[in-house]
Amino acid sequence: MAFSREMQISVHRGVMFALGGGAGLALWALGDNWDAPAFSAPLYLALFTFVAVYSAVVLALAGPVSTARALGGALLLAVPVTALVSLAGLRHVVATDLLDDPVMLSVIAVLVFFATPFLLVWVQAVADWRRYAALFDAAWTMVVRYGVAWGFVGVFWLVAFLSNALLELVDIDLIDQMLQIDWVAFGVTGAVLGLGLAVVYELRQTISPYLILRLLRLLVPVVLVVVGVFLAAVPFRGLSELFGEFSAAGTLMGAAIAAITLISTALDKDDAAAVSTRGIRLATRGLALLLPLLTGLAVWAVVLRVRQYGWTPDRVLAVCVAVFLLTYGLGYCGSVLGRRGWGGRIRMVNVAMALAVIGASALWLTPVLNAYRISTNSQVARFSGGRSTLDQLDLWAMQHKWGRAGQAGVARLEAMAAEVDNTELLARINAVRSQSNAYLFKKAVQARQAPGDAQTLAQLMAVRPQGASLTAETFEGLAFYRMTQWLDGCHRPLADGRPGCVMVRGDFAPLSDAKTQGIVLFLDELGQVRGNHVMLRPGAGLKVSKVYDPVSGLWPTLPEAAIAKVLDGAFDIRPSGGNALFVDGSVLVPGN
Secondary structure (H helix, E strand, C coil): CCCCHHHHHHHHHHHHHHHHHHHHHHHHHHHHCCCCCCCCHHHHHHHHHHHHHHHHHHHHHECCECHHHHHHHCHHHHHHHHHHHHHHHCCCCCHHHHHHCHHHHHHHHHHHHHHHHHHHHHHHCHHHCCCHHHHHHHHHHHHHHHHHHHHHHHHHHHHHHHHHHHHHCCCCCHHHHHHCCHHHHHHHHHHHHHHHHHHHHHCCCCCCHHHHHHHHHCCHHHHHHHHHHHHHHHHHHCHHHHCCCCHHHHHHHHHHHHHHHHHHHHHCCCCCCCCCCHHHHHHHHHHHHHHHHHHHHHHHHHHHHHHHHCCCHHHHHHHHHHHHHHHHHHHHHHHHHCCCCHHHHHHHHHHHHHHHHHHHHHHHCCHHHCHHHHHHHHHHHHHHCCCCCCCCCCHHHHHHCCHHHHHHHHHHHHHHHHHHCCHHHHHHHHHHHHCCCHHHHHHHHHHHHHHHHHHHHHHHCEEECCCCCCCHHHHCCCCHHHHHHHHHHHHCECCCCCECEEEEECCCCCCCCHHHEEEEEEECCCCCEEEEEEEEECCCEEEEEEEEECCCCECCCECCHHHHHHHCCCCEEEEECEEEEEECCEEEEECC
16 A cells, blocks of 8 residues: 555654654663663663664664664664674773763764765665765765754754743643653653654755755865965964964864865765866865875874873874874875866775774774773883873873773882882872872872972072071962962073072062062963962961052063062062052052
């Protein structure tokens, strides 16, 4: 019996509604019973992974293929991903700790995202699984379907909350009572998502990636100009300035991903659909030529960070991403060097790189590429070799985040500390094992460091006028970050070699004498002088505030010479409203 078009649409919507609702309820049930005795940690991890991946893939496949084929086809991805995640869970003493690792979750998401279009095309036509046009359509259609459907979910909940607010005006709180039931919220969210996916597929001729792709093409010349100006300015700025912060690597990789996306959208699924406007086509080619330079800088930025501080899981992932982006860049650049067919060659690069990303993501979940082991070996080797300090050793992450490999690394450090009688390292290891909260562990470490830091600060910080002195007790109760700020400043030498810090005693604030207050000047990481007013409050510790210049109306930073002048006595304390410190053309008073 043949169903009418309207009946087919209704049935499909009902099926997607049920699939989405079932997925939401299943995830709620797992979340609500994560600590149930019936579930061992490995079993729970496997169940959660399977339900999450299987549900997402089924909803992506259903529509382009029949529901029955979607249910069966999704197993081809959900089962191996579940197996790989279960294998990765063995890295932890408690397998479910894997779900707290954003790096691991990111890799799993990338694996599923890149593999699903291949699966969708394979389920539709086995022979086409590597055909770029089919993969391009599948990937972008999936992105648009999910994007619009999640937008529909957001609108649904907005309407629900507004409806509840309206009904509460007449003392009807039925919606509010329903929304407070967790399983209802999960089930409804999933059901609405499934319904949205069904409707978006029905309107695939109207709600298609076509508009998005056409709009993105217009950004190619803009990005080309920005990237060109950036690369032209790099030699004038210098690489050392560019790579001063790790965020530079993230920015470079983000720009590279944007460029790769725009080039791919401009070339579309084939030459017939690709951009034909001469200017944008030339801009696309130019951006492809510049891409190796951009991605090469991203690789170098991450490598420099690794050389400075060693490996961590975040940096292992960053290097992998940067290397893949560089490979993309080299492939794109090589493709456009030929006069004819360069668009087709770039499409071939996209297919090859997508498969490579899938393979590398799967490898990440196996013992072959264990970021915890790589990171632990790096950090232990750097510390034992004297290339890092105890403060740079992330014992908390090793013990509580890096699984069995990290805990084994802590044990190795403990054995090393016992051999050389490193009492501070042993104390920290004992604290990190007994403390389940990262913040409390940090506070415990700071409490142990505070007396020694205060003593060091009292020794390094000069006091003016001559004859005044400091003791460790002066800094009792000083916030740890302030202590670190001032110590770092003292350890930065002036041009003549003297420590980059000084305290000037004086009656700067009313109701307190010069013995209980002063202005501290110290060098910051940029080589500028910053100031704090400090006042000892009996029984309440230290009160610290920034200094202010009432003449200029600024919270000033001074040149390095200001500290040298204070040390040499070239300053004055005299009234300016209240008493102020006059040095190097600035007037400094306590800020509020």
